[in-house]
Amino acid sequence: MADLRVHAAEHGFNAPSICGTFAFCGRQVExxxxxxxxxxxxxxxxxxxxxHQHPGDLLLLKPGDVHAAHSETSPMTYYCLHFDLDDPLLRxxxxRNRSVFYRYDNSLTTRLRPRLEKLIxxxxxxNRKSVSQRMMALSVVFELFAEIIQCMEVEQSAGIRRGGTLLVSREIADALEGYVEMGSLSNxxxxxxxxxxxxxxxxGYSPSSCNRAFHQVYGLSPRQYLSTLKLKKAKILLMESKLSVEDIxxxxxxxxxxxxxxxxxxxTGESPREFRSRFQ
Incomplete structure (x- = not known):
């Protein structure tokens, strides 16, 4: 069974955004x-x-993509879901998917739209912040992932490669995750x-080959991945534990x-205490 660890809840389930005229310059997707x-x-x-996104058109962005946007009409309403996956097969x-834009009548869009409408x-x-509503949202997100993965597998018409690249990247990820879980962190x-x-x-691989293999699967360097793990751990401890910020x-x-x-x-753009206050 795939090691599917999803980090969507900690990034927040938000309502659709209704905008007047707006614009933002290039930002890197995290x-x-x-x-x-x-x-x-x-x-x-x-x-x-x-x-140019019209109603029903969808974009699927990956970490590292640089994007900029502005509304061509006022008002304009869009829905945005951020998520992360730890499972190397799914990542x-x-x-490997090279498509970014999906028209409203694309097969992926037509399969995702009912799930996205449920999330909306x-x-x-x-009562969207209640535990029951958050669990319902998570359930829909898993359905959404299943549809995305099925479409990607069909489009790419190839099995997921399970060779040396995947083995190396998974070993590196497991070791880094071990550091975080054991709390043995310093530099x-x-x-x-x-x-x-x-x-x-x-x-029996060179260090540079290991780095390349990891980046190919995770889209990040091992150091960057360790930083994301520390951030996720910090968020979880702030949300769920009674530890002081100093202890964390x-x-x-x-x-x-x-x-x-x-x-x-x-x-995150906010202090640890500001982040914690949103979940208390």
Whole structure:
């Protein structure tokens, strides 16, 4: 069975956004993103290619994509879902997909639209923050992933490769996740290098080959992946534990709380205490 760890809830289930005239310049996508225009027209530029989204048109973005957008009509309504996946098979399948834009009548769009409409209904309800509604939203998200993966498998008409690249990347990911779960964190850069050295020696690959294999599957360097794991762990501890921010900082390997707070705000745009207050 696939090791499917989904991080959608921590990024938030939001209601559709209704905008007047708006624009934002190039930003790098940090998570996978499904972007659906509900009403009006949006111009989205992804990695230098311009797309015009009309109602029902969908964009599927990957971490690392650079995008910019502005509304071509006012008002304009769109729905955006951010998510992340730890399973290397699914990540590789999504990264191998070269399509970004899907018209309203595309097979992927027609299969995803009912699920997205369910999410819109859930996230637009008055009690959308309740536990039951969040569980319903998660259930729909899993249905959404199943549809995306099925369509990708058909489009790519090839099985997911399970050879050396996947083995190396999974071993690296497991080792990095072990650091985070055990709380044995200090210097992310050195820890990532140490993991690469150990695995390359054991499997007979060069460190550079291990780095390339990992990036091919995860779309990130091992150091960047370790940082994302630390952020996810920080969010979980802030949401679910009674540990103080100072204790969480120490558990994640930061020398002092100020360093942790600065890094967390750089990642999320808000301080650890501001983030925690939203879940209390």
């Amino acid at each position: 998570l996978f993103e499904v972007n659906l225009v509900v009403d009006g027209v949006q111009q989205m530029t992804v990695n230098g290619v311009v797309y 590789e399948l999504l990264y 209904a859930i996230t637009s309800s008055n 992310s850069t050195e820890q990532a290098k140490d993991v690469i050295r150990q695995i390359s020696m054991r499997l 900082s120490a558990r994640l390997g930061y020398a002092d709380i100020a360093h942790f707070s600065r890094q967390f705000k750089r990642w």
